[in-house]
Amino acid sequence: MKKRMILDKWVMASILYVGVVVGGFSAYEEFVADEPKAVAVAAHGGSEADHEPETAEESVDHPGGENGASHEHESAPANETNGVNVYVQSQNNELQIFLKDKTGNPVHDLEINHEKNFHLIVVDEHLQKYYHLHPEQIDEGVFSTATELPDGFYKAFVDIKPKDLAYYVSPVPFIVGNPSGADHTHNEGLKVDPEFTQVIDGEKVKMQLSSTKINEPVTLTFDLDKTNLTPYLGAMGHVVILDEMGENFLHVHPASDQEPIFETQFKQPGIYKIWAEFRQNGKVRAFPFVVEIKGED
Numbered sequence: 001m002k003k004r005m006i007l008d009k010w011v012m013a014s015i016l017y018v019g020v021v022v023g024g025f026s027a028y029e030e031f032v033a034d035e036p037k038a039v040a041v042a043a044h045g046g047s048e049a050d051h052e053p054e055t056a057e058e059s060v061d062h063p064g065g066e067n068g069a070s071h072e073h074e075s076a077p078a079n080e081t082n083g084v085n086v087y088v089q090s091q092n093n094e095l096q097i098f099l100k101d102k103t104g105n106p107v108h109d110l111e112i113n114h115e116k117n118f119h120l121i122v123v124d125e126h127l128q129k130y131y132h133l134h135p136e137q138i139d140e141g142v143f144s145t146a147t148e149l150p151d152g153f154y155k156a157f158v159d160i161k162p163k164d165l166a167y168y169v170s171p172v173p174f175i176v177g178n179p180s181g182a183d184h185t186h187n188e189g190l191k192v193d194p195e196f197t198q199v200i201d202g203e204k205v206k207m208q209l210s211s212t213k214i215n216e217p218v219t220l221t222f223d224l225d226k227t228n229l230t231p232y233l234g235a236m237g238h239v240v241i242l243d244e245m246g247e248n249f250l251h252v253h254p255a256s257d258q259e260p261i262f263e264t265q266f267k268q269p270g271i272y273k274i275w276a277e278f279r280q281n282g283k284v285r286a287f288p289f290v291v292e293i294k295g296e297d
Contacts, residue, residue: 083165088156088174090149095120097135097143097158101165106141111161114233114253118143119159121240121251124152127190127273130286132240151177157249169249190244190271190290198287203280205287213294214269220252220262222276229260232279236260244271269295 084107087098097120099107110117122131129150135143155171196207203225210219220239232238237260241250252262260278274289 081166082168082170084160084162084167086156086158086170086172088158088172090154090174090176093148094144094146095122095133095135095149095156096138097156099141099143099158099160099162106139107162107165108137108141109163111163113159113161114235114238116233117160119251120145121157121159121249122147122149122154123157123242123246124154125246127242127244127246129154130240130275130288132238132277132286149176151179153179155246157251159251169251171247171249190273192271192292193290196289196291198289200285200287201283203285205276205278207274207276207287207289209291212291214266214296216265218264218266219255220264220274220276222260222278224260224278225280226260228281230279230282232277232284236278237262238277239264240275240277242273243268244273266293269293 083101085100085102087100089096089098097118101107113119116134118135118137120131120133120135122133123129129152131147131149133145133147135145138144153173153175155173157169157171159169160167196209198205206223208221208223210221211217222237229236236254236256236258239250239252239262241252241264242248248268250264252264255261255263260276266272270293272291272293274291275286276289277284277286279285
């Protein structure tokens with residue numbers, strides 16, 4: 001039943017956003033000016049990856065299935081108003097992201113955060129495909145990145161720090177190509193890993209959690225070969241966490257300049273997927289882990 005609810009929610013979200021595009025195209029057309037086709041829109045009120053980024057040292061391998069500061073970016077707290085509307089469209093192997101404030105003005109004054117002013121996390125509906133991208137500004141409030149995404153249903157998490165505007169990361173559903181309804185039928189849900197060990201390209205990473213309960217400080221410690229571990233985007237690693245339904249987002253940075261140790265906290269019980277990104281020998285890899293966080297006793 002739970003898996004069915006998750007599946008239905010993805011389907012309804014996709015239908016809803018397609019409906020917004022079709023039914024409200026004239027309003028959206030005003031927003032994106034001369035952009036010809038919007039396949040997904042989201043206005044905020046209030047794993048495998050084949051992407052090859054611009055430089056080899058920023059490339060990230062994903063398997064199937066302020067520097068030195070400990071801080072994290074997360075989804076909007078309850079009853080908080082977002083000061084930025086985010087719109088996403090995909091066409092011709094390119095993602096374009098449009099940012100506007102509540103008065104309709106383009107938002108482009110973004111603070112640098114871990115060497116980039118724009119971090120974009122993209123996942124597919126089954127949380128099997130994962131992309132960490134860095135769009136570049138091509139116009140006032142318009143950012144773009146080239147990437148080949150297979151046809152399907154996705155969610156984008158725009159991780160930015162607009163100057164002088166309140167902003168919280170929220171999922172932005174969008175569609176690539178013309179996926180069939182059958183693409184929704186093969187989701188068996190996330191399965192909790194029996195042990196938190198992953199091996200990619202011969203590199204082994206083991207994760208340990210200090211707690212698996214809600215409302216408790218959680219330290220994520222990673223055991224890996226540190227011989228050739230070098231900073232990636234100004235840190236000794238990055239951790240991205242999503243709940244099973246792809247709604248609650250956490251982007252966590254290390255608590256130390258020297259060690260891949262991360263600190264966070266889970267507010268709701270459930271199944272979560274964690275991607276830990278490290279650069280070893282000049283190559284970035286994302287190691288996925290699925291955990292279950294339990295409620296309070």
